[in-house]
Amino acid sequence: MAKAVYLWEMEQILQQIEAYKSEMAAFEATTPDAVEAFRIKYLGTKGLVKSVLGEMKNVPPDQRKEFGQVLNEFKAFAEARYEALQGAAAPISAAANAGIDWSLPADPTEVGTRHPLSIVRGQMVSIFRRLGFAVAEGPEIEDDWHNFGAMNLPEDHPARDMQDTFYIQQNPDWLLRTHTSSVQARVMETQKPPIRVICPGRVYRNETISARAHCFFHQVEGLYIDENVSFADLKQTLYFFVQEMFGKDVKVRFRPSYFPFTEPSAEMDISCQICSGKGCNICKHTGWVEILGSGMVHPKVLENFGIDSTKYTGFAFGMGVERITQLKYQVNDLRLYSQNDMRFLKQFTGAL
Numbered sequence: 559m560a561k562a563v564y565l566w567e568m569e570q571i572l573q574q575i576e577a578y579k580s581e582m583a584a585f586e587a588t589t590p591d592a593v594e595a596f597r598i599k600y601l602g603t604k605g606l607v608k609s610v611l612g613e614m615k616n617v618p619p620d621q622r623k624e625f626g627q628v629l630n631e632f633k634a635f636a637e638a639r640y641e642a643l644q645g646a647a648a649p650i651s652a653a654a655n656a657g658i659d660w661s662l663p664a665d666p667t668e669v670g671t672r673h674p675l676s677i678v679r680g681q682m683v684s685i686f687r688r689l690g691f692a693v694a695e696g697p698e699i700e701d702d703w704h705n706f707g708a709m710n711l712p713e714d715h716p717a718r719d720m721q722d723t724f725y726i727q728q729n730p731d732w733l734l735r736t737h738t739s740s741v742q743a744r745v746m747e748t749q750k751p752p753i754r755v756i757c758p759g760r761v762y763r764n765e766t767i768s769a770r771a772h773c774f775f776h777q778v779e780g781l782y783i784d785e786n787v788s789f790a791d792l793k794q795t796l797y798f799f800v801q802e803m804f805g806k807d808v809k810v811r812f813r814p815s816y817f818p819f820t821e822p823s824a825e826m827d828i829s830c831q832i833c834s835g836k837g838c839n840i841c842k843h844t845g846w847v848e849i850l851g852s853g854m855v856h857p858k859v860l861e862n863f864g865i866d867s868t869k870y871t872g873f874a875f876g877m878g879v880e881r882i883t884q885l886k887y888q889v890n891d892l893r894l895y896s897q898n899d900m901r902f903l904k905q906f907t908g909a910l
């Protein structure tokens with residue numbers, strides 16, 4: 559008897575479910591409000607799906623499984639319909655609500671640009687990397703030994719003068735490195751030959767800031783130590799570098815020079831990239847500009863690190879990133895690099 563009542567009720571509920579389903583299928587909603595009305599009506603806490611699901615408690619245990627499936631399917635149908643309505647209505651209605659025309663192009667986003675010195679340092683590093691040089695870095699706050707002593711700068715060398723070097727007040731043995739040659743020292747301290755490194759980094763000198771001088775700038779140092787390394791290797795390496803950097807037409811010349819850490823020493827000039835050698839104020843009307851110092855590593859420097867100078871030889875060089883950038887991009891005032899003037903910096907958009 560009781561079962562018959564349930565069967566009858568179930569029939570009614572199943573019919574009701576079908577009716578709700580066709581109602582939902584026909585439900586149209588083009589605004590978020592209408593979609594929300596659908597949700598409240600069918601899926602809300604007091605919605606129709608909940609109330610039909612509530613019938614479960616009246617179903618006799620042996621029919622629960624079958625009825626449960628019907629109800630689950632009904633619930634899934636309502637949820638799928640809700641999602642479909644949401645998807646269809648959202649973009650149009652949100653735009654209409656906010657009064658936005660989504661077909662208009664977006665405002666341009668300000669994209670940062672790389673600093674010219676970073677761009678050029680990257681180019682320099684990648685050229686030497688292709689020749690097998692590894693990158694080494696060292697501290698900007700150095701001790702006297704790594705910056706000067708190990709590099710064979712005698713106590714009374716003018717470069718040690720307070721004029722050029724920033725010393726750390728609390729400890730006069732500490733200073734801001736004046737050149738990246740200090741990284742050479744740190745590499746030789748920890749590595750055995752063969753050594754082939756470049757050391758890019760910032761260096762400091764106590765100079766009055768002007769268009770031609772700054773209290774900090776950037777260098778790339780190179781060091782190559784192995785058996786049978788010769789001056790010809792030095793020349794060829796640097797010649798390859800400038801050709802990669804400035805193109806095949808660049809001319810080079812070496813002039814004898816003096817550095818305490820190399821013997822013999824040479825400075826390298828390249829044909830002026832601004833006036834192509836015709837003469838301008840960058841090359842002081844000579845057609846040549848000096849870009850680096852170099853030489854064969856002084857035997858004393860090798861011995862300072864226990865490297866046998868009868869077995870090993872090496873070459874080293876150091877050059878300024880600002881100078882290379884000046885020649886590459888015709889930047890003629892060193893102060894521009896650190897003034898953060900967007901009109902200057904933005905010109906390097908698109909450079910690698």
Ligand code: DAH
Nearest residue numbers: 737739851852853874875876
């Ligand atoms: N350290 C030198 C300077 O700052 C540049 C230099 C010259 C580095 C000759 C070297 C070198 O490694 O061999 O002016």
